[in-house]
Amino acid sequence: MKDKFTLDLDNKKFETRVSFFPRLVGTDSSTVTRPYEDMINDFLLNPVHGEKVAEAKRIQDKDALQEFKNGIESFIAQCVVKGGADKKDIVLINSIIKIDIDFANETLVEIAFPVLKTLIGTYALSIYRTISGCGLQADVLISDIEKKEEYYSKLSAILKSHHFPVDDCFKNEVQKAVLPYDPNCYCNSTPKPFDGIIDTEVEKQVRELTGRQKKSRGGDDDEKESPKQKAMRFIPSRYKLTRNLLTYEVELNGVPISDYEINSITMDCNEAGINVDKTWVAAFLGSNKVKSYNPLLEIVERNKDRDDFKGTIDKVADCVVMEDGNRLDHKVFFKKWRVKGIAQVFEPNVTNEYCPVYIGPPGIGKTYFLTGLYDGELERYTAVLPIVKTTDFSIELINNLQITDDEYRTRKLDDENYFKSVLSLRKVKVRRPYDITPVHRKRIASFCASSNDTTILKDENRRVIPFLVKGFKWEEFNRISKTLLFLDSYYLYKSGFDYNLTKEESELLKEVSKDFEITNVEEEALLLFFPKAHSLEAADEFLTVSQMISLANVYGKVSLTPHRVTQILNRHRYHHKTITVHSSKTGEKTSRLRGWAVKQVDFVSIAQLFMAKDLTARKYTDLS
Known part of the structure; x- marks a missing residue:
């Protein structure tokens, strides 16, 4: 010593x-x-x-x-x-x-x-x-x-x-x-x-x-090296490069690399007398020569001796003060959404199709709560942006653990269809700046949203989870470590926690969703003029789709399409049977069509209600 x-x-x-x-x-x-x-x-x-x-x-x-x-x-x-x-x-x-x-x-x-x-x-x-x-x-x-x-x-x-x-x-x-x-x-x-x-x-x-050391080791060896071999030694010694296995991005000093950095590396190589081009540098960055890491597993490893994370999800859920009219158990649905979001990252065949929407008055902090579910080193894997189809949105799906839509509302038809499809999307086709060909990557993003408006749905739903929120317990929420929130979610997933909704929970969600549907003029007209018969035997008459379109246009001044009428009838589970239509001239059978079982109403009276300027006059109770 x-x-x-x-x-x-x-x-x-x-x-x-x-x-x-x-x-x-x-x-x-x-x-x-x-x-x-x-x-x-x-x-x-x-x-x-x-x-x-x-x-x-x-x-x-x-x-x-x-x-x-x-x-x-x-x-x-x-x-x-x-x-x-x-x-x-x-x-x-x-x-x-x-x-x-x-x-x-x-x-x-x-x-x-x-x-x-x-x-x-x-x-x-x-x-x-x-x-x-x-x-x-x-x-x-x-x-x-x-x-x-x-x-x-x-x-x-x-x-x-x-x-x-x-x-x-x-x-x-x-x-x-x-x-x-x-x-x-x-x-x-x-x-x-x-x-x-x-x-x-x-x-x-x-x-x-x-x-001197170079000479003692044999200077000729260095001269025999090809430019690419020199670059493979030079680049790792000069730059801290890693491949993020969560996002599949190559990072320089922990920040995703861009064309600017690739150009700079290429220039630095050439300034050092190593003649390589940008295409080769990009190929090097996209190879197994770059060390890989998974930021989520590194957090798990660093905290593997901890057990104080247990119950953190429930504590976070309890920080939300629900309105008296809220019908969904926030703790149950929040936990399943959160754990399934983590499972989605690690399991190739799991997709988190749930999207909780926090509905309440403006200024109470709905978006702050959602964006605060990740902090520290995981905060970079979150984004606040509308869930609509744009050129760059596909990249966001594989870059972020959570995407928050802070102005959730009913969308145009194309955006609504895209929103529904993206909730069930498992893989995304993308091309990174340093990639030559596009590849399919696992979607890791889970979705959530906030809204000031209660009318957020166009039709029945089992994916959007609407919560009526009064406020938040900020002191408790800010005191909770969001690293512990992640660890609780991760270990619940690893322990086999059932993050899928039960049949009863799905049915309840479907029923509750009706309270948040936007009033649809087409649907309202159809239900007013052609009330559903609760059985074939209870029907006053059987009407075809074309007959309904014609009558609705005459009395309600509403234009309907065959596809839309059929969609509404099926959604409300109208009964139907095959009927025979006779020619008005000869009385002979001309065709066999589908007839929908409806109750008879006074079309003139209903039309007056439907066209009334006073909205309260349009309310009705039981048309059957």
């Missing part, structure tokens, strides 16, 4: 206390404020700790390695926190920034270590190998705490300019780091504070050093 490490710094000028955690993940991982030197002496240079973490280098599986690291001691080098590891828990910003550099293997780490030491060793408190052996981390002293973010960005940019593959995860000031064992680490008792600039002579030394 090396001699005990101590820092020779002015404590009044530089703050180097850090936050220590007994393990990386877990409810028992309480924070303790400790001097930075303890991290070096008790862990980096401590053989006892070395025996504990030695197994990490033998673990090949990524998930297994992460599980192992979750139980190892960790620290936040960039600040001091109390009670947790969120930004709200920060009580002190210190004078340290942490840099993380990931490599493909340990050989590259050993090549890069002396280069990194030469470049930033003057400013570093320590430089050490990560627990897996395939990365380097450096804790750097800075001159001005107020410029911490600026200094981090500058140092990261300098390292990237020398082709160090920097992972910017520690730009997050509360990001925890696992404590490894590295007896060969670099420790500096008297670091010079970094002020945003590295001496040009130092950078010159680094260029000379990397040149």
Whole structure:
């Protein structure tokens, strides 16, 4: 073991206390404020700790390695926190920034270590190998705490300019780091504070050093590489690229890539002497050479030791204050919609066809409630836009977990038909900017809406779930972690929760929907003039569709089409039978037609009611 490490710094000028955690993940991982030197002496240079973490280098599986690291001691080098590891828990910003550099293997780490030491060793408190052996981390002293973010960005940019593959995860000031064992680490008792600039002579030394290393490894090997092989090394070392398995988007620093970034990568390659074109770069981005991740499963993994999420959906549902006239159990229908939305993401054959609509007076926060169901890192997977057919809407269906229509109302026929079809849509045909051919992707979006109007439906329905809302319990709602809401939904789905409506719930929804249907002149005229006979025997007469159209036009001045009349009659389950029509001239049978069983009414009286300007005069009770 090396001699005990101590820092020779002015404590009044530089703050180097850090936050220590007994393990990386877990409810028992309480924070303790400790001097930075303890991290070096008790862990980096401590053989006892070395025996504990030695197994990490033998673990090949990524998930297994992460599980192992979750139980190892960790620290936040960039600040001091109390009670947790969120930004709200920060009580002190210190004078340290942490840099993380990931490599493909340990050989590259050993090549890069002396280069990194030469470049930033003057400013570093320590430089050490990560627990897996395939990365380097450096804790750097800075001159001005107020410029911490600026200094981090500058140092990261300098390292990237020398082709160090920097992972910017520690730009997050509360990001925890696992404590490894590295007896060969670099420790500096008297670091010079970094002020945003590295001496040009130092950078010159680094260029000379990397040149000598290239020569010692055989410069001819580099010359034998094709431009594409060089680009395949250059691009991952320069850019943090990942493929999001939720949206199938390639991301640069966690943001979906666009033509602008693809063009920039192409230009950077050519500026570095690597002659590749944009088509090749796009092909590289669309290949398995880009590392993949699933943001939802990463959240599950990070919180796998928690169980405080149970019952969160019910708590959120209870935050909605329903009107006295609301007939649907909000907790039941909300839970099934929410869980089925998560199942839709993971199950190839599940489609969430439900769309809850929150109806109430303006200004009570209906849209705020719906858009607040996702927050933090999942907020980016939500959108507020009308559910109508547009050029870009197909992309929204595969990019978002939730789409909220904040002005839901009855639509034009084409939009209404599209809305119905999209609720049952399972896959979407799309083409990304970096794709050459369109592909079918799973729809992950669930739908919800808010409305000030109660007349939102054109016909009977088992998909739109109307809720009459009086208000919301905002204090309770804002206090609930929406990450826990997601976890509750996810684990309910995994446990086999039945998210489909029962037969009784479907029938109730169908019945309740009638209260929210818009008055239809065609339907109203048909029901007024031709009341339904409740059986064939109870019919006063049997009329054909053409007879109904003619009579409605004469008495009600309403134009109907055969298709629309048949649709309304079938919807209201009118009875019918085949009837024989005789010629008015010869009396002979001319044809056999479908006759609909109706009750007889006084057409003149009904016409007067129907045409009345006083709307109250048009009300009727029982025409049968």
